[in-house]
Amino acid sequence: MARKVTEFVSSRGALPDIPDDITLPQFILDSWHPTRPVSTKGNPMFIDDVTGRAVHLPEVHARTFGLANEMKSRWNVGNDQVVCIFASNHVDYPIAVWAVHRLGGIVTTANPNYTAEELVYQLQLTGACAVISHSGSIEVAEQACRNSGIPPDRLSVLDCPQGYAGTFPTIEDLVQAGISKHPQFVECRLAKGEGKAKIALLSFSSGTTGRPKAVAVPHYAVLANVVQMALHGRANAMDGASDQYQPGQVVLAVVPFYHIYGIIVLMHFYTFLGFTLVVMPRFTLEGMLASIQRHKINHIMVAPPMVVLLAKNPLVRAYDLTSVTLCMSGGAPLSAELTRQYCARLPHSAIGQAYGMTETATALTFPRIDMHVSTPGSGGQLLPGNRCRIVKADGTLATYNEPGELYVTGPTVTLGYYKNEEATRETFVHLDGTSARWVRTGDEVMFNERCEIFVTDRIKEIMKVRGFQVAPAELEGHLLKHPDVDDACVVGVPDEYSGELPLAFIVPSHDANERMKESSSEAEKVKRAIMKHVEDHKVYYKRLAGGVYFVDSIPKNPSGKLLRRFLRDTAKEIKTQESTKARL
Template structure:
């Protein structure tokens, strides 16, 4: 069978993909080493800027703080080779310090969403076997509870920030750094052996699979460096004629660092090309607009719900956004209509999309460098080094502009799902009896002759809520623990702001059905109870924002697999009915 393999056409690439070091850790690559694709920064701008105070952190201070923390982590906790350190915090100016200090010691970092409940954090701590937690004062209560349940003593919890007047029992990162810098070196940082960077785990980032709970994706140091080099190479970062990624500019770090997009693209790539990162702990539209105006931000890296607000909220017109020259959208598709609305609001800005996933250590595509506005609907252009195939529904390989499931190989592929060989076999594939490892994306795409990728649909069952992955199976497993739920199925329904939100179809238990038969008002109480049951145990974007609908039975095939597609169609009918009801109510109100 003939196979079309899609790559960035050679006439559109700035040359072959440069050398990727395979004997360095991430802090050695970002803070210590040189690479020919890294532009020379003559501006002496700070690497990080704390948005609340305006305090800048230069490269020398960043290096010193990273060493000091690593020194104290070894002295205090004996953190070393392949120990796991969890960072459970919103964005903070010392987030990179905690990350790279762990890597200096040969440890692995797992990043956790600070909005997690204690149950969700315990799951991550236990799966990764984390031995230390760096948290934030705003997340400390959850971290305390999770640490106890995971068997970690309070001495192994530290606080990233140092709030004014803080007199808690936990060490702050400032205190740990100071103590580490007051000591002689307690560790000797080793250089990896040639090739070791390809297999040494740097990160355990979580990604939702189609079944069960989120999976820990094992990402090597080499994969992150490869993606940074791919982006710098594609963006002509060292070219005098290309001005998009020149050093001395400012990027807004509003995307969360616990998410692979913020962690690799914002933190690592933009540091590599010499930008200053304005660290925004928690997104709000007013905060974003204020930061753009105060710090004269040039690049925005956002997800579609953020762009919805920029394009449609009237307060945007009150701010000076003329400094913005580039916006990259990722994590979920950006519509052509929204792209056009953004361009009207911020005419100085180019805009394009990137496409990638945790399992590919982020970006497979990047916004085109040769146009101001990418082809509408395009998910970006392939980066050099990525080779793609498209598998059609009939099992044959697709050609140009033919839809099918995207399967990709390249230098950024993750190693595996940590301690989950079954799931690894489902996603990381081998073809033609060759040792090349391919990643099955679960996304239906088309690729044109110039390497632009157009996402048609998501073939796997994952929902994308505000750019975050939500596995229906995880919510279904949780819902079955509610006493009024006999069976259930979760699907997504469209939402203008979030992209889609979860809707639960529920078969009430016999007891619940009897109560509802006796009292019609009981149905409302049962639905509210089910919604609260998810609200109390799951992070905000996993909550049943789409509501609960009762059914007599959940459609399944003879083997018991949920026939989710039937309920997706039913969800569309319900959404249409809700919209019609709301429109009618508005019309009556006007009368």
């Protein structure tokens, strides 16, 4: 009789040594590792999709030095100081990240679509001392810096659009000024073991509840994840077992670098492999298709909404996508049916999913390399070095094909939530009294006998909208500031393109109820005002695209906790009824 397995590990075996005394740029740009494939192609590291500009390794070295040199000279950026990058993708984005790390600083990345209010929250929580903004977001950045007490001379612009004549220096200005000077800094050097505690990134996650939290990601965790992915993909050229991840290929960098998926998997893993990253500043379907055809892209890293378009939009048929050999989807679950539709449209492309979290320095699983189309519904195969347990509702441990809440430990577990000990204790836990720190994911999953993960439900309250985390509590707190709202509950409703959409159940105030009684059109006015209240203060994917529905009361348990699952079911029924009426 087979042994009952209650802890899941990869069959790939133990990880090789992972250096714990070097920073990310030292690992990616300056050093060697046995899992790294040997590249003899001489291909550029980055290509700007807009201009076609190619950037090779020597230029990356020079620009990283120049920017670090000027940031030290002009801003005195040093050990553990935080620099915020508030920008869309750009070929100098990695330069900015690695320049801060050369100085021993910390990078926090922010969504360039944030409102000033959202950016102020991030700048104040992280204590950022300088901001590098995209030109299209400069007005928001300027306002946020002013409200956060960051001097205007510590704001710069990442890109340099044609005709730009702004008052803030560009990265190009800083690079050229830094290259022209003698070294103004001594590069950060880590002692043995220091990489496990030295923060590289403050990446934002909603955790399981509440406002976004800054996850403290150490250098070692990112290095470990890169090694895990390389080992799983058998990337070393001397291995000869797989050509999927061999150097000299081209990957489309359209997933945003400010997202943990983009900054670790794309920016670090793919440069480690020796791929060329074609950098797109923002996603449009036509732009992506043209880029794939123009640059003969081999790998595309996407989120489920992009797969929907690739599988269903007729525009896809007008482009030659035969160069694509792998599509990897992450950020939210991808259905088996959508996978099938993608394969019908692009039969030459392998497709699979990865599953991960900001709290685990991204990927815990990766697509199988021995399958052209990964197991339908699977979120990928467990990466080597991770250990997982699944805790069932009764507190016992699940075995194969039994669902429960996922707990994970391994070399990529991060340091916790920055300046938030309470939230850290809730998510980063010790099991069985051991010293190992386990991340309580809040996801209900199960593993099959091949250690492939299947996400079956979300125990935590977080919604996934276009691959981005949205915390209902954040929106509810904001809604309660509106004078027409007495109580609120936000849930996610399924949507084929976005995955989920936020929908709000609202208990109107007494005054709002009286107005609605007097006029039949007032209810629609109140709904629009509530939706605009969110639109004016929150990034686009947090808007109430699922709608606003008035109720007499929000159901709660005796302790006052929202019965969110009940309202989620109610929301699904409402949407089903609306869809049925629309078809009649």
